[in-house]
Amino acid sequence: MAVTSAQHHIKLNVKLDDAAKKIQVRQELVYHNQSDTLINAIVLNDWNNAYSGKETPLARRFSDEFVRAFHLASEEERGNTTIFSVVDQNGLLLNFQRPEGHPDLIEIQLKNPVYPNKKFTIIITYTVKLPKDRFTRFGYDDKGNYNLRDWYLSPARFENNIFVRYSNENLDDIANAVADYDLFVTLPEDYFPVSDMYMGNKTSSQGKNEYYYTGKGLTNFYLIIEKGKSTFATYRTATAEVNTNIKNNRTTEVQRAVLIEQIVNFTDSNLGRHPYGKILVTQADYDRSPMYGLNQLPSFISPFPDSFLYEIRFLKTYLNTYLKSTLKLDPRKDSWIYDGIQIYLMMKYIEEYHPDKHMMGDLGDWWILKGFNLFRIDFNGQYNYLYLLMARKNLDQPIGDPKDTFIKFNEQIAGKYRAGLSLNYLDSYLGSSIVSQSVKEFFELNKSRVTNRDDFRNLIRSNTPKNIDWFFDTVVQTRELIDYKFGSVNKEGDSLRVTVKNSTGTNVPVSVYGLNKSGNVVFSKWLENIKSDSTFVIPRLDTRKLVLNYNNEIPEYNTRNNWKNLGGVLNRPLKFTFFQDLEDPRYNQVFYVPSFVFNLYDGVSAGLRFHNKSLLERPFIFDIEPTYSTKTGNLIGSFSFLYNHYIREGTLYNIRYGIGASTFHYAPDAAYVKFTPSVQLRIRDEDFRKNRKEFLLGRYVMVDREASVFADTDEQNENYAVFNLRYSKFETEITRHYNLYTDVQLAGNFGKLSGEVQFRRLFNDNRQINLRLFAGAFMYRSTDSEFFSFGLDRPTDYMFDYNFYGRSEETGLFSQQYVMAEGGFKSILDTRFANQWMTTVNASFNIWNWIEVYGDAGLFKNRNRDARFVYDSGIRLNLVPDYFELYLPVYSSNGFELDGGNYSQKIRFVVTISPGTLINLFTRKWF
Numbered sequence: 001m002a003v004t005s006a007q008h009h010i011k012l013n014v015k016l017d018d019a020a021k022k023i024q025v026r027q028e029l030v031y032h033n034q035s036d037t038l039i040n041a042i043v044l045n046d047w048n049n050a051y052s053g054k055e056t057p058l059a060r061r062f063s064d065e066f067v068r069a070f071h072l073a074s075e076e077e078r079g080n081t082t083i084f085s086v087v088d089q090n091g092l093l094l095n096f097q098r099p100e101g102h103p104d105l106i107e108i109q110l111k112n113p114v115y116p117n118k119k120f121t122i123i124i125t126y127t128v129k130l131p132k133d134r135f136t137r138f139g140y141d142d143k144g145n146y147n148l149r150d151w152y153l154s155p156a157r158f159e160n161n162i163f164v165r166y167s168n169e170n171l172d173d174i175a176n177a178v179a180d181y182d183l184f185v186t187l188p189e190d191y192f193p194v195s196d197m198y199m200g201n202k203t204s205s206q207g208k209n210e211y212y213y214t215g216k217g218l219t220n221f222y223l224i225i226e227k228g229k230s231t232f233a234t235y236r237t238a239t240a241e242v243n244t245n246i247k248n249n250r251t252t253e254v255q256r257a258v259l260i261e262q263i264v265n266f267t268d269s270n271l272g273r274h275p276y277g278k279i280l281v282t283q284a285d286y287d288r289s290p291m292y293g294l295n296q297l298p299s300f301i302s303p304f305p306d307s308f309l310y311e312i313r314f315l316k317t318y319l320n321t322y323l324k325s326t327l328k329l330d331p332r333k334d335s336w337i338y339d340g341i342q343i344y345l346m347m348k349y350i351e352e353y354h355p356d357k358h359m360m361g362d363l364g365d366w367w368i369l370k371g372f373n374l375f376r377i378d379f380n381g382q383y384n385y386l387y388l389l390m391a392r393k394n395l396d397q398p399i400g401d402p403k404d405t406f407i408k409f410n411e412q413i414a415g416k417y418r419a420g421l422s423l424n425y426l427d428s429y430l431g432s433s434i435v436s437q438s439v440k441e442f443f444e445l446n447k448s449r450v451t452n453r454d455d456f457r458n459l460i461r462s463n464t465p466k467n468i469d470w471f472f473d474t475v476v477q478t479r480e481l482i483d484y485k486f487g488s489v490n491k492e493g494d495s496l497r498v499t500v501k502n503s504t505g506t507n508v509p510v511s512v513y514g515l516n517k518s519g520n521v522v523f524s525k526w527l528e529n530i531k532s533d534s535t536f537v538i539p540r541l542d543t544r545k546l547v548l549n550y551n552n553e554i555p556e557y558n559t560r561n562n563w564k565n566l567g568g569v570l571n572r573p574l575k576f577t578f579f580q581d582l583e584d585p586r587y588n589q590v591f592y593v594p595s596f597v598f599n600l601y602d603g604v605s606a607g608l609r610f611h612n613k614s615l616l617e618r619p620f621i622f623d624i625e626p627t628y629s630t631k632t633g634n635l636i637g638s639f640s641f642l643y644n645h646y647i648r649e650g651t652l653y654n655i656r657y658g659i660g661a662s663t664f665h666y667a668p669d670a671a672y673v674k675f676t677p678s679v680q681l682r683i684r685d686e687d688f689r690k691n692r693k694e695f696l697l698g699r700y701v702m703v704d705r706e707a708s709v710f711a712d713t714d715e716q717n718e719n720y721a722v723f724n725l726r727y728s729k730f731e732t733e734i735t736r737h738y739n740l741y742t743d744v745q746l747a748g749n750f751g752k753l754s755g756e757v758q759f760r761r762l763f764n765d766n767r768q769i770n771l772r773l774f775a776g777a778f779m780y781r782s783t784d785s786e787f788f789s790f791g792l793d794r795p796t797d798y799m800f801d802y803n804f805y806g807r808s809e810e811t812g813l814f815s816q817q818y819v820m821a822e823g824g825f826k827s828i829l830d831t832r833f834a835n836q837w838m839t840t841v842n843a844s845f846n847i848w849n850w851i852e853v854y855g856d857a858g859l860f861k862n863r864n865r866d867a868r869f870v871y872d873s874g875i876r877l878n879l880v881p882d883y884f885e886l887y888l889p890v891y892s893s894n895g896f897e898l899d900g901g902n903y904s905q906k907i908r909f910v911v912t913i914s915p916g917t918l919i920n921l922f923t924r925k926w927f
Contacts, residue, residue, distance in 0.1 A: 007217060008032050008155055008179040010619060015186040015224065021076075021140050023128040027153060030121050031114070038113040045103055045148040045176060050104040050168035051079035051131040051139075054735075054764050057104070057167035062135070063734040064689060065408050070135050071735060072766050079131030079139065081153075089121035098504035104168045106153065124153060136170050144227040147284050150174050150220070157330065157450075168331055171403050171411065172288065172324070173331035176219045179452065182212040187225060194224040194232050194243055196280035196325065215276065219328060222280045237264045239273050244281040246317065249310040261313045261316055262353070270345055270436065271322070271443045279321055286317040292413050293359065293382055303361025308354070319345055326443065328450040335403040336419040336476060337456055341439055343420020344427070347380045348436075348698055354379065372577065373584035374615075384418040384552055385582060385616065390414040391481065391557055392617040394646040394653050400453070400476040405686050409926040421555040422475050424484035426460075426468065428553035429509050431528060434463045454690040470508050479648065480506040484548050487533060491540065496566075498546065499535045500527060504557070507531050513550035514543035521550070559585040583614040595625055598913070600806035600814050601665035603631040619644050629665065636671070638662035654682040662800070667808040670708035674800050676701050692731040699724050701799045711808040718786040722747045722799060735762040743776075750788050751779035754822075770844045770852075772824060777837035789833035792823035792840075792860065792870070796833075803912075811905075818887060818908035825856045826908050827872035827892040834860035844876050852876040854887065885910040 007028040014023050031041050054071055054896035062070040070078075086094045086108055114120050128151055138149050148169065157164040157175040164175040167181065185193055189207050197215035204210075216219055224232075231245040235257055243259055245607070251259075268274070291312055304312075317344045329337055350357060357379040358364050364375030390396045390410060397410050399419045406415055427435035438460040445451055445459070457472050471584040474480055483506075487499030502508065514523045522541045527534070548562040556562070559870045562585060563572060575587035583589070595609040607627030612618070620643050625636040640660035647653050661675045678699035685692040701719045707713045723746045730739040737760035745752040754776030762768045776790050787796050797804060802821065806814025818826065823834075824842040840858030847853055854876045861867040874893030878885055887908040889897040897906055 007034075008177055009182075010154070010179050011182045011184075012152060013184045013186075014147070014152075016188070016191065018144065018188060022131050023130065023151070025124075025126050025128060025152065026796050027124045027126070028121065029124065029132065030055045030119055031155060032119045033114045033116055035158060036116050037161045038115060039110070039511060041107055041109050041112045042100075043107050043156040043165060044153045045104070045150070045156050045166075045174055046081050046098075046153055047104050047168035048079050048128050048130070048152075049081040049098075051135070052081075052103060052807055053078075057102075057169050061169045063736075064691065066734045067135075068734055072764060073132065073135070077132040077134075078129075080129045081126055082129070083124065083126040085123075085125045087123050089315075093551040094122065099165065102165055102167050103240070103415060104157070105165055109548040126153070128152070133284075133439040137288055142451070146223075146225040147282070148223040151223075154220070155179065156307040158241045159330070159450075164330065166404075169404050171332065173335060173403050174220065175332060178217055178219055178328060179465075181213070181215045181218055181221060183211075183215075183221070185211045185213070185223070185225075187211070191225050191227055194230060194280065195224070195279055196222045196276070196321075198278060216649065217275070218325070220325070222282070224280075224282065225718040233408070235260045237261050239268050239277070240264050241278045241280070242255060242318075243774065244314065245283050245298045246281060246286060246310065246314050247283055249313075249518055251307050251310045256305050256310065259307065260314065263311070263315050263349075266352070267319065267322055267345070269627040270348065270440065271326075271341075272440055274322060275326060275447050279318065279325070281314060281317050281321055285321060285495045286313050289316070289320060289412060291316050292386070303363045304357075308361075315346060315349060316342070326446055328446045329452060329457075332403045334453050336415070337453060339416040340399070340419035343383060344423040344439075345436075347383070347420060347424055350379050358666065367781075372581045374582040377582060383421055384555060387414045387418040387421060387555055387615050388557070391727070392430070394648070395688065396479050398473075398477055398479045405687070405689065407926070408643060418458055420554055422471070423756070425475070425554050426471050428511070428551075430460075430464050430466060430468070433632075435460065435545060438463050474506060474508060480504065481557040481648070482506050482508055482510075482554055483557045483561075484530065485558075486546060486548070486564040487535075489546065489564055489566065491566075492537070494540050495537050496540050496543065496546070497535060497537055498564075498831065499533055500530055500548070501533050502530045503561075505531065508554075511551070511553055512536075512538070512567055514538070514541060515547060515550075515810055516542040517544050524550075583616045583618075585681045590616060596628065597627055597636075597664075598805065599664060600628075600809065601631060601668050602629040602636055604630050605631075607637055617644070619646075630666055631668075632671075634665075634671065636664050651683050651686060652681060653684050656680040656682065666705065666800075667708040667710040670706035670713070672800065673704045674701065690727075691733060694729045695727070697724070697726040697728075703798065703800065704728070708808070712785070714785060716749060716783045717785045720749075720798075721748055736760070749783040752788075752790075753777055753779055754790075768846045768852075770842075772820070772842040773840075774822060774824060774842075775837075775839040776822065778835065781835065786833045786835060789835040790822050790838040790860070791819075792832050792834065792838070792858070793828055794832070795819065795821045797821075816905065816908050818885075818910050820910075823856075823858060823860070825858070825870070825872055826854065826874060827856075827889045827897060827906070829893055831860075831862070831868065831870075834862055836863055837860045844878075844912070850878045852878050882910065 011028040013026045014024055018443045031042060050056050053059060059070055070220050083096065085094050088111060092111055094108050094110065096106050099105055099107055108122065130146065132149065133139040133141045133147055138147055140146050153175040157177050166173065166175050183197065183199060187209055188195060189209055193211050195213050197213040200212040200214055202209060202211050235242045241273055242264065248256060302826045323338050326336060331338065358375060359377040359379055359382040363369055369375045393409065396414065399415050399422065403411060415669055419645060423624070425434060440457050442456050445455060449770055460468055481504045483503040485501050485503055487501045490497045507529065509526050509528045511524060511526050513521050516522050522543055523539060525538060527536060544567050546564040546566065549556050549559060560572065572586060572588050574590065575591050576592060579593045580591050581589065590610060592608055592610050595607045596604060597607065605627045607625050609625040611623040613621055613623065622641050624639040625637045626635060629636045638661065640658060643657045645655040658678045663671055663673045665671045676699050678697060681696040683694040700721065700723050705713060705718045707718060725744045725913050726739045726742065739758040741754040756772060757775040758772045760768065760770045788800055795808060805817060808816040823838060823840045823841065838858065838860040840856060842856045844852045844854040855873040857871040859867055859869050870893045872889060874887060874889040876885060876887055889906050891897060
């Protein structure tokens with residue numbers, strides 16, 4: 001293993017060109033071959049060049065996470081690196097290249113191989129064009145300031161006789177080798193630098209200043225250049241100099257000084273003294289990884305004191321900076337150790353200084369909120385719930401996996417929290433502060449050499465006689481769920497014979513507690529080696545309730561089955577809660593909330609919705625929504641019962657069984673009743689980051705429609721049942737979207753087969769094209785009703801799948817509501833249905849921002865008539881795709897649409913008022 005002394009040496013002479021947003025660099029690298037093998041080439045990280053194009057790994061990650069800003073940015077806002085020359089110590093030019101698939105790495109071929117324990121020198125001249133900071137918060141801002149990280153060429157980590165080749169994916173996990181740095185920065189006189197290296201001399205001449213910085217044994221360094229006036233304040237403690245510009249949240253200078261010293265002392269006591277003695281804590285770093293929850297609450301609510309907000313933000317950022325600058329791990333491969341220690345220490349800090357703080361601050365003191373579990377949870381309880389948010393969706397990932405494999409929510413929130421919870425779990429199980437002591441020893445080990453997870457494991461193992469293989473092999477390396485529950489409990493004199501069941505088969509320790517009548521703990525015990533069902537004898541004492549994992553030491557999948565009442569009938573009594581709440585394992589929760597629905601025939605109708613959907617998903621979900629129709633005076637509404645069977649291994653990850661029914665008015669004088677049992681298979685890619693899914697839905701739709709004088713009803717289309725089998729597949733990101741959809745419908749008097757393909761592509765010139773192909777045909781038909789025909793511009797929706805506000809309207813505003821289905825035409829032609837077959841193509845292309853041109857063309861055939869070709873075209877105002885759009889017809893088979901008057905009646909619109917649908921716009925980048 002390489003040691004950190006006598007490492008590589010890097011000398012950087014840099015000059016800022018503010019007008020061009022460039023840095024001119026002359027770099028001297030003395031590379032020390034500390035391996036036991038010959039080196040013929042070296043690899044340098046050039047992560048600034050990741051901003052150079054729209055096909056780099058960084059750009060692809062932005063696209064995967066639905067971040068449009070980078071793709072739509074101008075060339076001036078992107079960054080790149082231009083290398084002019086690479087020469088060796090003899091002045092000979094060296095060849096270099098960018099490895100395929102890694103435009104942000106440089107491989108330099110050496111003239112002669114470098115033997116073990118020998119050094120060589122190369123000199124590189126290059127220019128760094130800096131990116132706008134709005135992509136990653138690194139680069140230049142609108143005020144002329146520069147926040148610089150990973151902008152220079154640095155030798156990649158050399159491990160197992162190969163160079164680690166990681167591309168920049170905005171994960172803050174560059175794998176640099178350890179080096180000594182000398183930095184000479186030339187700036188205009190009105191610019192001021194800040195760095196986490198120590199500043200030496202400063203010289204001035206001809207309106208420019210040159211600053212000298214030095215640092216020993218670093219894997220990285222920070223450089224911030226600010227115009228006019230520095231925003232950083234300096235705080236000196238007995239062990240460290242802290243420079244920070246974290247927003248002060250209306251705290252005083254004295255408050256900040258006291259809090260910073262407290263956090264520095266806490267960190268020193270739990271890790272050790274910082275080896276470099278200088279730390280830079282920036283607002284940009286906090287903004288990249290904020291304290292989720294705190295940053296989501298509007299400022300006017302203020303559930304926490306200003307000083308606490310500042311304290312927790314500084315603590316999180318300080319710990320992150322401290323660990324990243326001192327632990328010499330592979331930050332992509334072993335990110336869980338960084339995250340685990342950070343969150344573990346944050347939990348310890350809260351326990352020590354704020355044990356009474358709650359997740360939602362002081363909001364729980366409001367009388368109207370006191371009954372909600374959300375406002376009872378202590379501050380550290382949020383970590384488990386945010387981990388469970390992903391586990392219950394079957395989207396959790398092993399914390400020991402490489403960082404670049406995580407979906408965004410796991411990478412930034414759930415995975416970090418699970419890592420911290422896991423270390424806290426191990427600490428509770430081992431006791432005697434063994435984990436805390438091992439963390440300190442690991443910190444000391446990193447002062448002398450680079451490390452990995454095996455070093456961490458061996459340190460803990462050396463400090464305890466207990467077996468900890470379950471922790472590293474199961475908790476860290478797998479996504480196996482932990483879930484224990486009680487079986488039978490029998491009283492035997494002064495003892496209790498207790499059976500504990502392992503619901504998931506994950507063999508890890510579990511804690512059991514006994515509570516008395518007052519809710520106080522009368523005993524606690526760790527149970528081990530419970531592979532399936534195990535029976536234990538424990539003292540009865542004054543126990544009234546048995547509880548597994550009472551203090552939530554274990555990141556357990558389901559805590560609702562952890563309680564056993566020894567004296568009552570119900571383990572968990574029923575609790576009705578207004579609106580919604582966080583899951584409370586002590587109760588069977590039923591939520592009720594006022595609801596409102598709207599359609600033209602029922603009006604704005606109020607109801608009361610009863611459901612059991614907490615903020616965490618659960619296997620069985622019911623939703624009952626009785627509603628009073630204000631226009632008809634009748635009871636309308638819906639109900640559904642769903643059971644989710646989540647499958648942990650394989651691509652088939654969920655089977656959803658459902659029964660649902662609804663009744664609303666489809667015309668002013670008539671209602672419908674729909675009843676649907678269904679089964680859906682949900683399939684995903686083995687790589688969770690691939691936003692690629694497949695669905696297979698089988699359902700039986702039974703509809704009973706009342707006869708209406710306002711709609712065409714007869715015996716053939718009033719009461720009917722349709723067996724429907726649907727298969728769909730989609731793959732989507734910001735630059736590409738593909739969707740395949742097939743549908744089979746079988747009923748007594750008709751059978752239909754249809755399919756559609758959709759494709760969307762955002763090109764490098766920021767032009768976007770949308771294409772859709774639909775084809776459908778009747779397999780058999782014995783009805784004369786057009787109610788079941790294919791719709792050219794609007795489906796009849798006889799299975800009541802779409803949210804039409806006025807589904808029976810043939811004139812007026814509500815008849816102009818548009819749904820992209822079946823034919824997909826926007827213009828209303830003289831023949832609107834096809835009762836034999838139909839095939840159409842729909843296309844649109846943007847001409848400026850959200851303004852697009854569209855065109856539709858199709859062939860359709862009705863019985864006893866020739867096939868017809870039709871078309872239309874116009875302007876699409878794509879304000880919010882799929883949620884708020886306007887279609888303005890221009891030319892079609894009808895002729896010039898602006899002729900003939902009544903143009904406003906030809907405009908079609910898309911309006912979605914479903915909150916759940918709109919929320920998907922904001923959550924898709926996380927999941």
